[in-house]
Amino acid sequence: MKEIILGIDPGFGRVGWGVIEKEKGDWKCVAYGCIETPMTDKFVDRLADLHRQLKLLIKKYHPTRVAVEDLFFFKNLKTAIKVGQARGVILLTAVENKLPVDEFTPLQVKQAMTGYGRAEKCQMQRLVGMLLGLKEKIKSDDAADALAVALCAGQSLWVKKIL
């Protein structure tokens, strides 16, 4: 079966996503984007909207697994809890669709991409684009992060297979 990975960068206002699939031994980018929910909507409705849009992505791209970035650093607890709630919805959507979930910290993603953990955001984005053979610059930071976490999951799948 062809491996298709949906990578997700959690947020509560903006959730980056990216789909990659393996083609002739290399990971290719299928699609990427960013789910935005209206700031004017109630928080619970934004969660429901996120759930609905994620289900549509799963229906459209048929991922075989989902990779989600772990949450670690926040300016304040209030933001952490808000993003946590969105992440709960993201994980639930994956497990409801019987998709295995891989979770990676931002450091793990950076290390998988670069071999060390200190790459700048713009370097990471260039690298993700190069690894996926993208000609254009990835327009959204959140989508680039999502593609990076998908690639990290892809790499870890490969490592598991050969070990």
Place this chain on the structure above:
Amino acid sequence: MKEIILGIDPGFGRVGWGVIEKEKGDWKCVAYGCIETPMTDKFVDRLADLHRQLKLLIKKYHPTRVAVEDLFFFKNLKTAIKVGQARGVILLTAVENKLPVDEFTPLQVKQAMTGYGRAEKCQMQRLVGMLLGLKEKIKSDDAADALAVALCAGQSLWVKKIL
């Protein structure tokens, strides 16, 4: 239509719940309990389990609205994010079932119960039991908190009606 409120005290290992309904002008306790998910399960599976058990409660007790305690204080960010994820699943379950959601901070709940915000946990529990005409001591702290947030929602409904 009879108002039935499902109150929820969010957590990731233990989620307290309590159902109250209005009968002859007073709120009565219908049922209460605590959803516990096995610590040995993967976190995503525990979220899915919570979702499933909440759906069963909604199916069984037909609440007309859901009241959820807000998250405010945590020992550390990791716990906050974990409980946040569970809370996201709780809110989504409510909105998926087209139930209006009321959110209250622990201080709002205490103020609604006592008129001031400094009641001790055991005082609050006694008060909740008295207000609901319960003969027994509520066995679970989490369930008592859930009944308190449900009562707070009930009181705020009443205030909205008379204003």
